[in-house]
Amino acid sequence: MISFRVDGRSVVPPYLQIVQQVRQALRMGLLDVGDKLPAVREVVAATAVNPNTVLKAYRDLERQGLIEARAGHGTFVLKRPPGPPPGTHSRLGRSLARWVRQAREAGLDDESIESLLRVTLRAAAEEEEIA
Amino acid sequence: MTAAVIQTRGLSKRYRRVSALSDCTITVPEARISALIGPNGAGKTTLLRLLAGLARPTAGEMAVLGGTPRQDPAFLAGIGFLAQEISLYKRFTAQTHIAIGAHLNHRWDAVSVRDRLRSLNIPLDRPAGSLSGGQRAQLALALTLAKRPRLLLLDEPVAALDPLARRNFLAQLAEAVAVGGLTVVLSSHLLADLERVADHLILLAASRVQLCGDIDAMLAEHQVLVGPRKPTTAIERTHTVVQAIRADRQTTLLIRGNAPVLDPAWESAEVGLEEMVLAYMSQESMGQDAAPANSHLTTVGEEK
Amino acid sequence: MTWLTWRQHRVQLYLAAALLAAFAVVIVISGRQITAQFHDAAATCAAGQGCRHLGGLFMGSHVVGFLVIATLGAPLLVGMFWGAPLLAAELDTGTIRFAWMQSVTRGRWLAIKVGWLMLAAAVWGGAISALVAWWYSPANNLAPEQFNPGRFDLAGIVPVAYALFAMALGITAGALLRRTLPAMAVTFAGFVAVRVAIVLWLRPHYTSAVTTTYNVIRGYTPPGSYWQLAQGVHGPGGKLVVVGDNEPVLGGIPLSQLPSSCARAGNTVPASCQQALAGFRGFITYQPADRYWAFQGIETGIFVLLAAILLTVTALVLLRRDV
Numbered sequence: 001m002i003s004f005r006v007d008g009r010s011v012v013p014p015y016l017q018i019v020q021q022v023r024q025a026l027r028m029g030l031l032d033v034g035d036k037l038p039a040v041r042e043v044v045a046a047t048a049v050n051p052n053t054v055l056k057a058y059r060d061l062e063r064q065g066l067i068e069a070r071a072g073h074g075t076f077v078l079k080r081p082p083g084p085p086p087g088t089h090s091r092l093g094r095s096l097a098r099w100v101r102q103a104r105e106a107g108l109d110d111e112s113i114e115s116l117l118r119v120t121l122r123a124a125a126e127e128e129e130i131a
Numbered sequence: 132m133t134a135a136v137i138q139t140r141g142l143s144k145r146y147r148r149v150s151a152l153s154d155c156t157i158t159v160p161e162a163r164i165s166a167l168i169g170p171n172g173a174g175k176t177t178l179l180r181l182l183a184g185l186a187r188p189t190a191g192e193m194a195v196l197g198g199t200p201r202q203d204p205a206f207l208a209g210i211g212f213l214a215q216e217i218s219l220y221k222r223f224t225a226q227t228h229i230a231i232g233a234h235l236n237h238r239w240d241a242v243s244v245r246d247r248l249r250s251l252n253i254p255l256d257r258p259a260g261s262l263s264g265g266q267r268a269q270l271a272l273a274l275t276l277a278k279r280p281r282l283l284l285l286d287e288p289v290a291a292l293d294p295l296a297r298r299n300f301l302a303q304l305a306e307a308v309a310v311g312g313l314t315v316v317l318s319s320h321l322l323a324d325l326e327r328v329a330d331h332l333i334l335l336a337a338s339r340v341q342l343c344g345d346i347d348a349m350l351a352e353h354q355v356l357v358g359p360r361k362p363t364t365a366i367e368r369t370h371t372v373v374q375a376i377r378a379d380r381q382t383t384l385l386i387r388g389n390a391p392v393l394d395p396a397w398e399s400a401e402v403g404l405e406e407m408v409l410a411y412m413s414q415e416s417m418g419q420d421a422a423p424a425n426s427h428l429t430t431v432g433e434e435k
Numbered sequence: 436m437t438w439l440t441w442r443q444h445r446v447q448l449y450l451a452a453a454l455l456a457a458f459a460v461v462i463v464i465s466g467r468q469i470t471a472q473f474h475d476a477a478a479t480c481a482a483g484q485g486c487r488h489l490g491g492l493f494m495g496s497h498v499v500g501f502l503v504i505a506t507l508g509a510p511l512l513v514g515m516f517w518g519a520p521l522l523a524a525e526l527d528t529g530t531i532r533f534a535w536m537q538s539v540t541r542g543r544w545l546a547i548k549v550g551w552l553m554l555a556a557a558v559w560g561g562a563i564s565a566l567v568a569w570w571y572s573p574a575n576n577l578a579p580e581q582f583n584p585g586r587f588d589l590a591g592i593v594p595v596a597y598a599l600f601a602m603a604l605g606i607t608a609g610a611l612l613r614r615t616l617p618a619m620a621v622t623f624a625g626f627v628a629v630r631v632a633i634v635l636w637l638r639p640h641y642t643s644a645v646t647t648t649y650n651v652i653r654g655y656t657p658p659g660s661y662w663q664l665a666q667g668v669h670g671p672g673g674k675l676v677v678v679g680d681n682e683p684v685l686g687g688i689p690l691s692q693l694p695s696s697c698a699r700a701g702n703t704v705p706a707s708c709q710q711a712l713a714g715f716r717g718f719i720t721y722q723p724a725d726r727y728w729a730f731q732g733i734e735t736g737i738f739v740l741l742a743a744i745l746l747t748v749t750a751l752v753l754l755r756r757d758v
Contacts, residue, residue: 008327041309048302050164050330051309185532186757202754208538218529220443227442234438235537278537 001038002031006047014049018057026066026080028089037067037075135194136161136282136314137182142191144177150338151177155191157333157343159316164308166325166346167318168408169335175318176215178335179284182316183212196281208238211280215287217271221260225270228259229277236278244273251299264291272300276307283307285317289324297321301328326404334411341411346404353407356384356397365394374410385410436539436547444552447517451559458505459566465498466570473573502567506589509563510601511626513556518605519618521552522753526613532758541754549746553602560598564590582662582727584634591731596738601626603742603749610749633737639664639722641733646720651686651712652704659724671714688715 002025006014025031038046040054058075061067068078103113137159144152152174159165167175180186182193184200184207193199196209219228225248233239248255253266262270268288275283283304289297305328307313316333319325332349334342342349353373356366360382363375370388385402386392392399441448525531534544568590580586587593604625608618644664649655651668668676668687682689685697685708697708704712722730 006327008323014327041306044309045302045306048298048305048324048328050305050328051162052330054309180757183536185535187755202540202542204538204540207536207540210536212532212536214529214532216529218532220530220533221528231439231442231534232537235436235534235539237538275536 001036003038004043004047006049015053015056015060018043018054019060022057022061022066023081026077027083029087031077033077033079035077037077039074134161134197135159136163137193137195137316139182139193140191142178142181142188142193144174144181144186145189152181152188152335153338155335155340157340159314159331159333161314162308162311163314163331163345164305164329165314165316165331165333166329167316167333167335168320168322168325168412169318170412173335174338175335176286178333179212179286179316179318182282183210183284185212204237208236208278209281211275211278211283213271213275213283213285213288215290217267219259219267219271219274222258224258225253225255228270228274229255232274232277238279240277240279244277247273247276247303265293265296268292269296269300272303276303279312281312281314283313283315283317285315287318287320289319289321297324304328322405322408332404332408334408336412350402350404350407352389353385353387353402354392355400355402355406356382356386356392357400358382358384358394358397361396366392366397373407374413436543437551439534440548440551444517448555451513451517451555455559455562458563461498461501462566462570469498469570470573498570502570503585503589506563506567506594510556510560510594510597511623513559513598514601514605514622514626515619517552517556518602519609519622520615521548521606521609522749523609523613523615523618526610526758527615529758535758542750545750545753549606549749552606553599553742553746556598556602557595560595561592564592564594581660582722582724582730584638587638587662587730588630588634591728592735593731593738596735596742597630599742600629600738600745603745604629607745607749610753629741633734637737638730638734641730642722642726644720644722646718648716648718651688651715651717652709654686655717655719657719657721657723660727661724662722663719664722665718665720667718669716669718676715686712686715687717688712 002022004018004021006017008014010017012020022031022037031037037058040051040058043049043054044051058067058069062069064081066078066081067075069075100113103116108116135158137157139158140156142152142155143150155174155178167178169175177186181188182195182200184195184202196206198206200206200210220231223231225244229241229244232244233241245255248270251266251269253262253269259267259270268291272285272288285304289300292300301324304315304317308315317325317329326346330346332342332344332346333340358381360377360380363372363382363384366372366384366386369390370386370392372384372386374385376383384397385407522531525534535541571586571590581590588597601622605618605622608621608625609615612618612621645657647655647657648669670676670688670692676688676692678684678687678689682691683698684690685693690698694707694711696705697711699705
């Protein structure tokens with residue numbers, strides 16, 4: 001079962017962190033259709049967040065059509081968020097790891113890598129806009 | 132609308148010439164984890180003791196679990212209170228405390244206490260006085276929860292705990308609320324913890340209530356405006372200015388209100404819990420009369 | 436709640452029982468010794484006046500001092516070491532909040548705790564006094580001095596009342612002062628003050644004393660164990676006769692105030708002396724022996740009433756107090 005991490009310092013509100021973590025897990029294949037999500041009580045016990053926060057996250061995911069609460073049985077995954085199949089992530093992840101190794105060997109530190117990534121993403125976004 | 136577990140009106144407590152709590156009007160709906168925040172001496176402990184029935188108010192009225200706090204076993208069974216100075220019998224072991232609870236309560240879940248203590252590696256057969264501060268706090272909480280109260284009033288329960296123990300404590304508290312039938316009011320100085328676990332807020336400063344309501348709703352009502360140094364009378368007409376910082380060239384306002392801010396000179400930003408709380412607390416210490424009389428007693432967000 | 440009272444105070448109760456047992460051992464050993472001596476002596480003395488001095492056997496025993504201290508001090512022990520800390524310790528440490536936030540009401544908590552411990556105090560006081568009474572019993576038959584202050588306080592039912600009063604005083608002091616040591620001090624001072632005040636100023640007046648006048652030659656002793664409050668001689672004209680230390684007297688009158696013939700009076704009194712003595716009247720003011728149990732009852736009633744008032748104050752204060 002998926003376990004959640006809520007970072008109190010993040011600018012992302014806790015409920016949204018949970019939503020994002022579920023979506024991410026679904027995309028990466030860590031959660032599959034039909035899998036059971038942890039009960040609100042279990043999430044609360046593990047993360048020390050307010051139960052309403054978890055409820056809000058689950059309601060959000062339900063509204064997005066990704067999960068479904070079945071009375072008496074728990075909450076289950078209905079479908080995956082639109083996007084590439086799970087294998088894509090691991091495949092791309094591996095080539096990214098290779099690239100990062102190259103960047104490190106070339107002498108880039110983490111900060112430079114991150115800013116390079118940001119600049120590239122922005123440029124790509126502008127390209128898509130123009131296109 | 133969910134039923135209110137706590138409702139007070141004009142609650143006050145005076146000790147001779149000192150007013151520990153003035154004109155306190157609050158509502159706490161069911162199943163909330165409410166953060167009771169305020170500077171030392173603001174009246175947090177006094178409020179909790181009044182709600183628990185350990186002290187009597189000098190003025191005002193209150194309804195807790197539907198009635199006035201009174202000497203009645205059914206009422207007492209519904210309330211759990213944890214004092215800042217943990218009141219356990221120093222010479223009695225955890226086991227004895229569990230037995231005492233079993234004798235003095237109709238509803239008593241001894242198994243939950245033993246399980247909880249075992250999972251935290253707290254020994255059951257050592258005198259409570261020989262346990263560490265954190266262990267004592269955990270024992271006291273476990274004993275309070277074993278009563279299966281409907282309302283839990285906690286006075287700075289995590290002050291003496293290390294970060295891991297604090298996290299554990301709050302997690303167990305939140306879990307108990309998640310299971311159902313429990314409302315919590317908890318006072319603390321640690322805003323980071325409260326922000327995580329609380330969904331309702333009672334802010335006291337100078338013995339008065341400054342804010343009371345659901346956190347999300349209250350944050351939605353507040354915003355920070357940054358703009359050039361200029362008169363703020365227009366804003367003051369449509370909003371309540373909680374805090375105004377006027378520098379040489381810049382004015383920063385923390386305002387409250389639902390009306391939109393139309394003046395484009397103001398740049399608006401969302402406000403976080405800590406920023407909002409500090410603004411209200413410093414309002415008192417700076418002696419600003421920024422808030423008109425009717426601004427701090429409304430309660431919001433009762434509908435969920 | 437009864438269980439909790441037991442659990443909180445069982446060590447104290449064990450200690451008290453042990454103390455009582457030790458006391459009993461001392462009493463029984465000493466009592467049997469003295470009674471044996473007494474019976475031996477009684478077998479050889481003539482009945483009546485001659486045997487009266489045997490009472491001195493008991494009075495002279497070194498155990499008596501110990502008994503008096505023990506019996507007078509027993510209520511104080513209970514008041515200071517059981518009563519004073521009972522509520523004070525819980526108020527001082529805050530553990531009272533733990534108990535009061537379970538599902539037991541303040542009233543029930545107080546009633547059961549105080550009730551059981553008052554009962555224990557009464558039993559303790561009664562047991563000590565019963566042992567002491569047993570020790571004194573042979574002497575009581577001979578030289579009845581039970582009514583005198585000092586003896587009166589050791590026997591009968593008043594020791595139970597003293598214990599109840601001391602306990603109530605300790606409990607109330609603890610409830611009002613909220614700290615154990617000050618409460619103990621107040622209990623000590625209060626108990627001693629009240630006891631002394633009542634013995635000196637109140638007890639002599641429970642009923643109006645009887646005054647009997649008598650012929651100084653014949654003398655007069657009231658029957659049984661009476662309590663003498665005053666005694667003396669009125670001279671001619673009703674003036675009180677004052678006797679200096681070590682002045683030789685006849686019938687309680689200094690020889691200096693009588694004709695010289697009285698100095699020679701032996702078994703027969705010369706006529707001239709008798710004539711002079713006729714002008715004097717002896718008097719004795721006392722509480723008669725048959726009022727002994729009435730006095731025991733009245734004093735018990737007073738101390739029980741005081742205890743009740745104190746506990747009522749405790750209840751009124753504690754049930755409404757902020758904790």
